[in-house]
Amino acid sequence: xxxxQILVNWLLLGSLYGAxxxxxxxxxxIMNIVNLAHGALIIVxxxxxxxxxxxxHIDPYLGIxxxxxxxxxxxxxxxxxxxxxxxxxxxLVTFLLTFGLNLLIADLVQQFFxxxxxxxxxxxxxxxxxxxxxxxxxxRLIAAAIAIVLIAALDYFLTRTRIGNAILATGMDRDAARLxxxxxxxxxxLTFAIGAAxxxxxxxxxxxxxxxxxxxxxxxxxxxxxxxxLGGLGTPWGAVAGGLVFGLAETVVPLIPGVGPxxxxxxxxxxxxxxxxxxxxxxxxxxxxx
Amino acid sequence: xxxxxxxxxxxxxxxxxxxxxxxxxxWSLLLGLLILGLVATVPFVGNASDLHxxxxxxxxxxxxxxxxxxxxxxxxxxxxxxxxxxxGAYATGLVLLANQPFWLGLIAxxxxxxxxxxxxxxxxxxxxxxxxxxxxxxxxxxxxxxxTVRDVGGGGGGLISLPLPSLDSxxxxxxxxxxxxxxxxxITVFLTRSRFGYALVAIRESxxxxxxxxxxxxxxxxxxxxLSAMPVAVAGGLYGYWATxFDPDTVFNVGISVEMVLLTFLGGAGTILGPLLGAIAFEYIxxxxxxSGFTFHxxxxxxSIVIVTVFLPQGILRIxxxxxxxxxxxxxxxxxxxxxxxxxxxxxxxxxx
Numbered sequence: 217x218x219x220x221q222i223l224v225n226w227l228l229l230g231s232l233y234g235a236x237x238x239x240x241x242x243x244x245x246i247m248n249i250v251n252l253a254h255g256a257l258i259i260v261x262x263x264x265x266x267x268x269x270x271x272x273h274i275d276p277y278l279g280i281x282x283x284x285x286x287x288x289x290x291x292x293x294x295x296x297x298x299x300x301x302x303x304x305x306x307x308l309v310t311f312l313l314t315f316g317l318n319l320l321i322a323d324l325v326q327q328f329f330x331x332x333x334x335x336x337x338x339x340x341x342x343x344x345x346x347x348x349x350x351x352x353x354x355x356r357l358i359a360a361a362i363a364i365v366l367i368a369a370l371d372y373f374l375t376r377t378r379i380g381n382a383i384l385a386t387g388m389d390r391d392a393a394r395l396x397x398x399x400x401x402x403x404x405x406l407t408f409a410i411g412a413a414x415x416x417x418x419x420x421x422x423x424x425x426x427x428x429x430x431x432x433x434x435x436x437x438x439x440x441x442x443x444x445x446l447g448g449l450g451t452p453w454g455a456v457a458g459g460l461v462f463g464l465a466e467t468v469v470p471l472i473p474g475v476g477p478x479x480x481x482x483x484x485x486x487x488x489x490x491x492x493x494x495x496x497x498x499x500x501x502x503x504x505x506x
Numbered sequence: 507x508x509x510x511x512x513x514x515x516x517x518x519x520x521x522x523x524x525x526x527x528x529x530x531x532x533w534s535l536l537l538g539l540l541i542l543g544l545v546a547t548v549p550f551v552g553n554a555s556d557l558h559x560x561x562x563x564x565x566x567x568x569x570x571x572x573x574x575x576x577x578x579x580x581x582x583x584x585x586x587x588x589x590x591x592x593x594g595a596y597a598t599g600l601v602l603l604a605n606q607p608f609w610l611g612l613i614a615x616x617x618x619x620x621x622x623x624x625x626x627x628x629x630x631x632x633x634x635x636x637x638x639x640x641x642x643x644x645x646x647x648x649x650x651x652x653x654t655v656r657d658v659g660g661g662g663g664g665l666i667s668l669p670l671p672s673l674d675s676x677x678x679x680x681x682x683x684x685x686x687x688x689x690x691x692x693i694t695v696f697l698t699r700s701r702f703g704y705a706l707v708a709i710r711e712s713x714x715x716x717x718x719x720x721x722x723x724x725x726x727x728x729x730x731x732x733l734s735a736m737p738v739a740v741a742g743g744l745y746g747y748w749a750t751x752f753d754p755d756t757v758f759n760v761g762i763s764v765e766m767v768l769l770t771f772l773g774g775a776g777t778i779l780g781p782l783l784g785a786i787a788f789e790y791i792x793x794x795x796x797x798s799g800f801t802f803h804x805x806x807x808x809x810s811i812v813i814v815t816v817f818l819p820q821g822i823l824r825i826x827x828x829x830x831x832x833x834x835x836x837x838x839x840x841x842x843x844x845x846x847x848x849x850x851x852x853x854x855x856x857x858x859x
Contacts, residue, residue, distance in 0.1 A: 305857035316811025323804035485644040
């Protein structure tokens with residue numbers, strides 16, 4: 217593989233990983249909840265895109281707004297009905313609860329769509345631009361562009377709109393925000409719903425690029441966690457930074473002689489431990505979202 | 507608490523009947539022995555399928571009881587303890603494949619897992635909160651992948667096939683699990699009565715305060731982690747031979763980790779009987795569902811987790827204590843019931859927004 221090809225693969229994969237971690241980062245930063253159901257929500261997004269594609273013949277990328285609406289509603293309900301009730305309980309309780317939701321969602325997806333491996337093959341899959349010996353696939357390029365747009369949009373929403381500021385304020389100091397007249401219950405539900413919608417968008421993108429089945433959620437949750445730890449919780453752009461670093465590890469490590477492919481989780485875990493030793497708050501680390 | 511109550515009652519009034527605060531551990535121990543004694547009659551009163559079910563129920567009880575040491579007492583959210591189950595299973599399996607006796611395999615599994623827990627604990631127990639939880643989750647996943655890719659079992663993808671144990675030995679497996687559960691019960695009682703256990707509870711309540719009191723919190727945590735690893739490894743070894751073979755996806759299944767946590771929470775984390783009761787209650791119901799052809803195992807597990815965390819975060823035992831406590835003077839039974847309901851609702855409200 218040429219150096220240019222490795223570079224392109226890395227940049228495209230890194231941006232995609234940024235999108236995978238974005239919703240997870242938001243929920244963790246604002247509510248201090250590690251959402252173990254994040255991977256399951258990504259899978260729901262992938263299957264929603266799959267359903268839209270097979271039933272209504274909507275392209276997964278064009279269907280992203282619809283997928284995000286579906287996941288937004290699911291996310292709102294989950295937060296409003298379940299997570300809001302234990303938000304101040306010890307960490308282990310919310311951790312366990314989101315894992316339970318993860319199992320529940322993954323099992324329901326499996327009941328509806330069976331556990332078969334699915335994939336979406338669009339007409340333009342495989343097409344791309346060739347610059348010298350470097351091949352840039354269209355579908356990956358579009359996914360990376362959408363990821364950047366989503367991250368920029370989230371950044372704009374949080375810093376420039378009234379509702380976004382309310383979310384940030386709640387993340388900084390819940391009690392002060394309540395005293396300013398912000399409804400914590402609704403803000404949290406909205407935050408989680410946005411997080412779920414972003415997970416859905418990531419799922420729709422992944423559904424076009426990789427084959428998927430209902431059991432893969434856990435992998436994405438672990439990766440999202442590592443990416444957020446790498447990038448830090450400070451800003452949506454931290455997700456891209458973390459995604460790029462993680463993408464680099466995943467692109468380069470299998471090229472090392474004697475290692476070979478197949479160690480994705482081990483790489484994720486090793487990167488995670490190394491970063492925590494040297495930068496406990498992540499690479500762009502700030503302790504909270506701001 | 508006990509002193510406060512004594513100060514309130516004047517010397518002339520009769521002390522309320524029933525277990526006193528200081529003796530609670532003794533009653534819990536006796537009740538635990540009674541439960542295990544009742545379970546021990548299963549091979550005599552039940553058929554082969556009951557034996558199969560109860561072997562697994564007792565196995566899950568052992569897993570939950572062991573998790574209680576690090577999760578219930580020390581309050582550390584270890585989410586990857588299934589890694590010790592897998593290590594125990596593989597160590598025992600490899601010893602058996604080398605034509606060595608089974609008991610040697612179990613000891614090897616316990617020692618390897620204990621040593622692994624020591625090394626792992628020395629690094630990850632410096633982390634706190636979410637970081638610790640996900641680090642343990644990650645190590646379990648990484649280990650599963652490693653065993654699969656390196657094909658440690660030699661059967662393709664890490665699969666191990668073991669010789670079939672003789673038919674009558676299924677009863678012996680059952681009693682081995684039961685003995686292990688008894689051992690865990692005794693260790694738990696020891697923890698509630700010893701300096702080591704007090705230190706762990708102090709860490710759970712406030713690690714900084716414990717540190718300030720001069721408790722070497724780091725070493726106590728590592729100790730609790732090793733202690734919670736070894737019985738799980740023995741259970742893993744027993745399970746491996748009992749099931750005559752396994753693959754990495756079965757014995758490193760993170761779902762088992764989560765079941766340990768759920769069962770402990772369901773019964774009551776940090777209590778003597780909680781994990782045992784939680785395991786028997788949940789797994790029995792779960793197996794009944796499976797026997798009736800209900801295939802949504804993860805749905806059941808997920809729903810139970812949601813219900814337990816939202817409505818019973820302190821476990822069954824706590825609820826029983828709440829309703830079974832001594833009535834205050836002039837309090838009627840119906841009034842006590844209403845008060846109990848109110849307290850549970852207040853607890854739920856206190857955790858939400």
